[in-house]
Amino acid sequence: MDERAAEATVGEAYISGALTALEDAPRTKLFYEVIAEIAEGAKLRAYLPHRVTDPVAAANIEPRTVYEIDRAHVTAARVVIAYAGVPSFGVGIEVELAREHGVPVVVVAERDRPVSRLLLGNPAVVEVVRFADLDGLRRALVAALSRIAALPLDGPRPQVSDDVVVQRFIASLEHARRLPDAEIVALLRVGELDGEAASAVRDAVARGRLFGAGLRDLVGRHALRGVDLAVFVLRDILERSLADTAHVVGLDTRATKRRLAAARARAGLAEDAEAAVVAQWLVTELIAPPTRALQLHLFAGGRAGS
Secondary structure (H helix, E strand, C coil), rough: HHHHHHHCCCCCCEEEEECCCCCCHHHHHHHHHHHHHHHHHCCEEEEEEHCCCCCCCCCCCCCCHHHHHHHHHHHHCCCCEEECCCCCCCHHHHHHHHCCCCCCEEEEECCCCCHHHHHHHHCCCEEEEEEHHHHHHHHHHHHHHHHHHCCCCCCCCCCCCCCHHHHHHHHHHHHHHHCCCHHHHHHHCCCCCCCHHHHHHHHHHHCCCEEEEEEEHHHHHHHHCCCHHHHHHHHHCCCCHHHHHHHCCCHHHHHHHHHHHHHHHHHHHCCCCHHHHHHHHHHCEEEEEECCHHHHHHCCCCCCCC
16 A cells, blocks of 8 residues: 555544634634644644634534534544633534544643543543643644554544535525625626626626625725726636636736736735635635635645646
8 A cells, every 4th residue: 555545544633622702713723723733744634624614704604504514524533633721612512523423532731721521521532632832732642643543443434525515515605695786786886897807797696606795895895996806706716717817808818917916915815825725715705605626625625736
């Protein structure tokens, strides 16, 4: 068996941690990313709920859909790594889901943080990692994951179907899809779009490729106008080729690239952002339907090419 095949059999590490009403959400989520990095170093695929079902960035996802998506990942995981330094009902529920499906749990918390005895006593908890600094966390968690890797699996884990996740995601955002025709016309006017570009945007909204709420955000919150708005929608949302996008807006490809970079910068994206990064932004920031790049890469934990 080659190295890639061996890595593919290791499985997913579900990174469980509080997300609702965090006092310092950016710092806490960065800590979750560190845990994910450690897990990936142990040849596990890390799944981070805040990248998909964050209560702020993805507020339009229905609670039942959040439960179904996260439950599917917990029950299919090789291990759940549960940060217990911040009390959370969600973490407790995820640990109990892990118990029901025979998934081992590693509880992680700072040495000086109290942790619920009910959580620690859950039969799914096979390792408890207490740490004083990140180096200590890294050493202890790597050791715990190595011991778990040696545990026999009870049987094959169910695989999370990307198609099911994507369809649930789209269904939860259905109310963001449509806007009255009069509002679409007004948004296009404010966005300074007409001609073929305006027709392409209107058709995208009608077909559900661009949610009405997303168009409202592009014009209002991100203040995209004219060519910048057209290029961003055509290239990054509708995934048209650079040549086709340039043709629609009446520019050469070099100028089109410059306008796309300017539009991305205004939206808070890197000018040379990779397709998977843009795809994730569309879902978490713009409230847009999952693009092909997202379906292929975001839920699978991979990276898309440019």
